[in-house]
Amino acid sequence: MDQAIIISFVLSVMTASTPLLLAATGELVTEKSGVLNLGVEGMMLVGAIVGFATTVHTGSALLGVLAALLAGAAMALIFAILTLTFLANQVATGLALTIFGTGLSALVGASYVGTAVEGLPKVLFGHDALVYLSLIAVFAVAWFLRRSHRGLVLRAVGDSHDAAHAIGYPVVLIRYLATLFGGAMCGLAGAYMSLAYATSWAENMTAGRGWIALALVVFATWRPIWLLVGAYLFGGIMYGSLAIQAAGAISLFGYPLVVPSQLVSALPYVATIAVLVAISRDRAKIRMNAPACLGRSFHAAG
């Protein structure tokens, strides 16, 4: 392979990986605080359409991205109010949020199908700022959780909310903030889908990436750097499978090998999960990193 092909491969992989990485990074912070928000897919879709519509009407991709960020956070706020204040079940509420987000985005987006936007401006090496932001975000989150005191408090709240409350940390407030951050990142991931990855809107355009992001967080055993590995693995296979599909058929030892396109489309999902399961089987690592209070409601007594 000559250099140009390699570079184009790397650039394409980065493009395919970025939405996953943004969403998964946000969800990781949310889960580390002990909140399981299964509404990632819904928040991404709402972020995608709000970002797209704003860009269409204002002509400014930057405003679109900001709007998507706020839309994602607003969706997360609904979730937080229901689960953290009214102590609704997090799994059920998260699933409802995804269904709500899917429906809402389809409704709002109906009139935008077929519209195209210019997309995000490229800033460096043919990439837009969100690609670099996603990388910075992963490392920033890794540093925040490992090194900073606030990150330590966040992890502590996820590990034992009763102990954190007994010491005197505002458990519910911290969880609100972590959930809002997660929502904002999912909104960004959605904006990337509609403004950079596709530069158009299509119903249900995230195609299950929100669920993959959720799976990535678990299989990366809640370690940000492994999210990066997982997301780029997914992106790599995604791009590879597109290339296979584009080629139509590959020949194996001179015989044409016909692979059904559905199978090729499923490949990144299957392969990413298989690889991550294989590397995350270490029970000690899971015990050390999994937030023990994940998904459990907290109600302060007295």
Add this chain to the structure above:
Amino acid sequence: MTGQAETIKATGTAVPLLSLTGIVKQFPGTLANDHVDLTVLPGEIHALLGENGAGKSTLVKIIYGVLKPDAGEIRWQGQPIVVQNPNHARRLGIGMVFQHFSLFEALTVAENIALGLTDAADRKGLRARIVEIARSYGLHLDPDRAVHDLSVGERQRIEIVRCLLQKPKLLIMDEPTSVLTPQEVERLFETLRRLAKEGCAILYISHKLEEIRALCERATVMRFGKVVAHCDPRQETAKRLAEMMIGTELKAASHHARGEVNGGPRLEVRALSLKSEQQFGTDLKDISFAVKGGEILGIGGIAGNGQAELMAALSGEMPAAAPDAIVIDGVAAGRLGPRERRALGGCFVPEERNGHGAVRDMSLSENAFLSGHVRRALARNGLINSGKTARFADDVIRSFDVRTTGPSAEARSLSGGNLQKFLVGREVKQSPSVLVVCQPTWGVDAGAAAAIHQALIDLADNGTAVVVISQDLDEIFALADRIAVIAEGRLSQAMPIGEASIEQIGLLMGGTHGAPGESPAASVEGRDAASA
């Protein structure tokens, strides 16, 4: 001791460090604190004594700002204050070591301590200061170890160091010794006495009367949310203290009729070896013992020496490699699961009440069904016989004086002692041929502990083979006919309780399996290593 007595006299006229007047706290259904008054002087070790549910923990949570009182006044160094939250309490100079440790399993020692420090300035050079405080008070700690593989004693040291780093004026200890070995208790007391001498007042909550008599200078006794007595525990007998606490005369457990053991063994364990499933567990190595009907075998040892694994092996949660490694009433049960062992007559009370012994969110009736349905035939054609189950639960509640609203109460609503009485009662009422209990009176008040002990003795008198795995040597000496010690996954020869001395048992606990006569210095080192 005389020095401390003088301190009291000297400070008797001084402004109290902390004084509470007329504290009231109402919970749904109970009045947890009913006009409670409490005064703590600087530099004294003050005991707060009472049964489970007497309102001690509620009161200290109010002092520490975790709960808000409904009425009453708190004065701190003479000034009326409202403790907003634990951060505020810490800034005032109040430190607290919780009964159920407020530690984070997945974090390291240093991280756990950092979380308890309010001011960012306090966290500078934290590691060095942890090591320094730990050394100067003889509280050995490695700042980089993760909490989940530390022993209970080490976990408590983390909490104490966390408090000491903030140079508290008042240290509240909520049931600190319920899970410590005798050696660890002695070391804790030395630390506390030294702190008191340095001017830090200690509010010591316990129902272990001997300890209070050894440590404390003044005691406030609570019962049903009210203060019922003040006394100098050094002037009272343990029996008197217990009676103040319970409000009636304390019946000591009748002594187990020894020497009437006959018949063959009902539980036999033959050369049982087992790999632990836990990451930092202890493997069982070649364990053999036999218990006859009517006999109580006590198994002592420091926490983390294989007790959890032995309990899992006996109950069938971890099956043995060979069927005849464990024999219940002549039937090889080594490969059988817990249900099948129950059908053979084996009943089990695990160490952890919440989540292992009982399902917290289920009713007592449902919890009774979970373990009792095999032996009490509580299910018919795959359906729960709910009437019979409720009657069984009600029978347990009545016979063991479990304080609850009835069989439909959730397990989580019971206090620790009451839940433990229920769990022991649930097994005892199944008239087992073999009963294995682990830490039966862990964190349980004197009244409940006496009731549980009596139940175990009665059961043995009726011909059951009883095994008590406990870190509390007093308990084993009070109950057992024979004692064996588990250390590093090996079990010593069982010896009759009359022939065992505390010193000898202490050596065995340190892993010295040889006969007495080995150098004591070596054994002391071994003990330290095992407890560290």
